[in-house]
Amino acid sequence: MKASQMFLSTLREVPSEAEIPxxxxxxRAGMIKKLVSGVYAFMPMGYRALRKIEQIVREEMDxxxxxxxxxxxxxxAELWQESGxxxxxxxxxxxxxxxxxxxxCLGPTHEEIFTDIVRQQVSSYRxxxxxxxxxxxxxxxxxxxxxxxxxxxxFIMKDDYSFDRDEAGLDVSYKNxxxxxxxxxxxxxxxxxxxxxxxxxxGGSNSxxxxxxxxxxxEEIIYCDHCSMAATAERAAFKDTPASDEEMLPLEKKLxxxxxxxxxxxxxxxxxxxxxxxxxxxxxxxxxxPSAPVxxxxxxxxxxxxxxxxxxxxxxxxxxxxxxxxxxxxMAAATGCVGGFTGxxxxxxxxxxxxxxxxxxxxxxxxxxxxxxxxxNVNYGRDYKAxxxxxxxxxxxxxxxxxCGQPVKSARGIEVGQVFKLGTKxxxxxxxxxxxxxxxxxxxxxxxxxxxVTRTLAAVVEQYHDDNxxxxxxxxxxxxxxxxxxxxxxxxxxxxxxxxxxxxxxAGLEVVIDERDERPGVKFxxxxxxxxxxxxxxxxxxxxxxxxxxxxxxxxxxDLTAEEAADAAIELYNREKIRP
Ligand code: ATP
Ligand code: MG
Numbered sequence: 001m002k003a004s005q006m007f008l009s010t011l012r013e014v015p016s017e018a019e020i021p022x023x024x025x026x027x028r029a030g031m032i033k034k035l036v037s038g039v040y041a042f043m044p045m046g047y048r049a050l051r052k053i054e055q056i057v058r059e060e061m062d063x064x065x066x067x068x069x070x071x072x073x074x075x076x077a078e079l080w081q082e083s084g085x086x087x088x089x090x091x092x093x094x095x096x097x098x099x100x101x102x103x104x105c106l107g108p109t110h111e112e113i114f115t116d117i118v119r120q121q122v123s124s125y126r127x128x129x130x131x132x133x134x135x136x137x138x139x140x141x142x143x144x145x146x147x148x149x150x151x152x153x154x155f156i157m158k159d160d161y162s163f164d165r166d167e168a169g170l171d172v173s174y175k176n177x178x179x180x181x182x183x184x185x186x187x188x189x190x191x192x193x194x195x196x197x198x199x200x201x202x203g204g205s206n207s208x209x210x211x212x213x214x215x216x217x218x219e220e221i222i223y224c225d226h227c228s229m230a231a232t233a234e235r236a237a238f239k240d241t242p243a244s245d246e247e248m249l250p251l252e253k254k255l256x257x258x259x260x261x262x263x264x265x266x267x268x269x270x271x272x273x274x275x276x277x278x279x280x281x282x283x284x285x286x287x288x289x290p291s292a293p294v295x296x297x298x299x300x301x302x303x304x305x306x307x308x309x310x311x312x313x314x315x316x317x318x319x320x321x322x323x324x325x326x327x328x329x330x331m332a333a334a335t336g337c338v339g340g341f342t343g344x345x346x347x348x349x350x351x352x353x354x355x356x357x358x359x360x361x362x363x364x365x366x367x368x369x370x371x372x373x374x375x376x377n378v379n380y381g382r383d384y385k386a387x388x389x390x391x392x393x394x395x396x397x398x399x400x401x402x403x404c405g406q407p408v409k410s411a412r413g414i415e416v417g418q419v420f421k422l423g424t425k426x427x428x429x430x431x432x433x434x435x436x437x438x439x440x441x442x443x444x445x446x447x448x449x450x451x452x453v454t455r456t457l458a459a460v461v462e463q464y465h466d467d468n469x470x471x472x473x474x475x476x477x478x479x480x481x482x483x484x485x486x487x488x489x490x491x492x493x494x495x496x497x498x499x500x501x502x503x504x505x506x507a508g509l510e511v512v513i514d515e516r517d518e519r520p521g522v523k524f525x526x527x528x529x530x531x532x533x534x535x536x537x538x539x540x541x542x543x544x545x546x547x548x549x550x551x552x553x554x555x556x557x558x559d560l561t562a563e564e565a566a567d568a569a570i571e572l573y574n575r576e577k578i579r580p
Pocket of ligand 1: 109154417452
């Protein structure tokens, strides 16, 4: 391909809305263009890289025995009503109506559609197991689209659904997909970690996220160097301090003027924060009936702990968009809470959620639901009770590992994929049943497995770049090599460039000849920005058959004969084309 004929435009300036390297570089290299917030178009170079990733995904999914299909992005509301997610999915669902007022959405994911298609065809155990996938556009009206392809509103996902007759079958399907994901992310060259993940309101026993390690990652990963524990912070269990054997002391109310925070009351009463109770006041509405009155929730945990909102939401069984911090004045009128002085004693008409660790703790200090007052010697069971007792705590770096007790560490990652045991959630709601050998009916056991293909592209750039641009791993590079011609008017240079390129192409490499009428510095800058793994420069020494050979990842320019340069390029390509 000749650079002069390519639909290509690189930018010198950093686009103002872009904050992270992948977003900046993909825009600057002209690989993507923004249409509106969270919606991007792919230009030839970007699309080639994207298709490389898609192809890796396809090859590994096919090798794992999955069959590719293509569902529609436009989905009828009825199927989502059947599964119960039309409301539960909330404002992220892109809803629309046709001319006859029939409701649709643009699919953010496809559990309903696959379940529907499979139930039309599958009725016997003989048709199981089954594993279907697609690579397709998805739509999510994200509250905060940002970071370019990392969190967009239109993106490409590979989604796969497995259908098994029993849990043992699901275990096999799950492991199979997990292994395929490792191969996919290895082949993309990503430095990633598979971690236990939250399985959300779906319940389910098992889910793992594949996170590409990156400072800009939105996912916090907690892991232990002493054992194999690794989980998202949302998911990570907390190791409670053992129950105290202290005697319960008499409850006592204390004047604590102006002590509205844990820090203030702990200092005022000269207590460690671990001997205080922190209150968090929330409200929730019913997504199925937004006109119903709000429900108030008071959560209590040790003063030195942080709330893990995901654990709370799972315990309440409501979608996260339906939970928010309470309007304190309204909540005070309804429940008796007092901003800054709320404790579990004296509250009414609200759901009380108490962290497990408080149950065995003794003689703590809590707000008295009265301005400028706290109780001391508050004890669970004797002084207050909960509607729900559950682990509400966020595990943080330095806390003891829930498995082995050693201090855990934390890292940030970009969630590029997730595998999920769904069980019978969709098959029961939508009646996907099969008959066994004895004509007995059972719900099909499902799993689902997603990869953000466009997000993976961005994650690769996050891990493979420097100040000058992208450094594509060979396996996903839009082109493997650029042959830069210093003086395109020189016929010797052009002809040598043409013969090198022909040799490389014959060996399977994809090559751009940069014969644009530009200064060499411009061509080198563009080559670095675009990130061709290999650059062969044809200049004055072409008359002697000598060229410069340079790798984008680093190392010196070396003068080689044209044959040596081509040999080196082909050798490197063959070594890294499948896996960097
Ligand atoms: P997140 O927690 O980042 O919002 P998710 O857990 O909701 O993602 P899944 O439903 O598991 O996402 O979707 C499967 C994959 O699709 C994710 O692992 C991720 O790689 C990708 N993905 C999800 N949302 C987006 C988005 N807004 N933009 C780009 N890719 C996305
Ligand atoms: Mg996910």
